[in-house]
Every structure is written in structure tokens, then in C-alpha cells.
Amino acid sequence: MTKVAALILSYGTTDFLKPCIKQYKWCDKILVLNYLFPQSEPMHDNTPEICMGEGVECITGGGFNQEDVLNNGMGLLRDYTLAFIVDNDEFILRADQEKLISEWKRDRYAKAFIPIIDYYKSLYEKYEQRTHHPVVLGEPNATRFYNVRCSIGGGKYFEDIYLHHLGFLFSPKKMEWKKKKQDKTNNGGFDKCISRPTMKCEPPEELVKLLGEA
Secondary structure, eight states, X not given: OOOEEEEEEOSSOOTTHHHHHHTTTTSSEEEEEEEEOTTSOOOOOOHHHHHHHHTOEEEEEEXXXXXXXXXXXXXXXXXXXXXXXXXXXXXXXXXXXXXXXXXXXXXXXXXXXXXXXXEESEEEEEXXXXXXXXXXXXXXXXXXXXXXXXXSSOOEEOSSOOXXXXXXXXXXXXXXXXXXXXXXXXXXXXXXXXXXXXXXXXXXXXXXXXXXTO
16 A cells, blocks of 8 residues: 655745645645754744644754755655655645656656746746756655755656745745855855746646635
């Protein structure tokens, strides 16, 4: 039997945490890791309250780098077949979630990598596509991370399934908080991301509805 879990990282920027949780309510388990990373400054955080309201497990802590938190989280999910791995501002459409799992059943892989759609100002505008493909699904016993969210070993790359990223839609105050952290961990990657050209787009109806119901 395939048992599927979802591992969600959440601290501070919780605007989209509730719908992020809701997209995985079909899973066998949802685990939210509520950690303040050493590279970040403390800020108001209501992750535990949101998790309590949604009836999902939340573990709170601090002092560990992101890769360590992810590795510890995957260890806690070692009894599950597969685990989605996302931040609290990332979404994968339900049909795409099912496709990732069905592809694993058909041709087993350790991890799934997919491209990102970065939204800009609203769901109706996005940045130019970047080449980065983060890990979004993995076998807990075969998935290990280093240097933030880089993974050890290979996996399967998908080009027709997208990670919908809302991390550039936060308030200026929260964006500045994110930037300070990423300047320490991503070698200037934040500035490169927000310097890309933008274009109008039509977001998936499922995503619009999910956010509207939050």
C-alpha cells in the first residue's frame, strides 16, 4: 500500500499556509515543521495556531539549518512511501500530485524535480521562467538534503508539472525579511529572481479557488 505524506516548512510568512495545508488534506499525514532558521530574524508567527485550526501536526523549534530540518522531517516520515516537500507558499495542482505518484508507481524514482512558476504582484502576472527545479516529492528513506534545499543524488525531472510559487506576493515588510535570510543562504539569488522580466498570465482555476476559500 502506498502511504503518502506532506512535509511543509512554515515560519512567519503564513499568508498562504492554510490553503497550502488544504491541498494535501487527502494525504495520509501532514507534518508542518515550524522552525526559525539561524539565518533569519525572529518575527510574528502564527503557524502553530493555523495548524491547530486545520487539525495537523506541527513541530516548533529553532537553531537548525533548513537542510537539517528537512532531513529530520524526512526521518520522522520514514514509515511513509512518499512525501511531498514544500514551503508554505508553494502549490502543486491535485492532478499533478496524482501524476507524480502514478509515475512513481510506473517507473520508481527516488525524487521528483519540477520547474517553478513564480507569480508577481498577483496570480495574473508571473516572472520569466527560471531553470531551477526543486525537489517536491521523495521517498523519505532515500531523500537527503544539503545547502538549504539541494538534494543528494538524482531523480526524475518533469517539465509538464509545475510548482506554483507565491513567495513574491508577500507584503514589503515580509519580502524584506525573506531577502535578508536568502542573502545569507542563496548567494544573491533573491535579487536575480526579482530582476527577471514579467508577463501577464492566466492562473489555474483550482489555485484561484483554493486561495479564495482560505
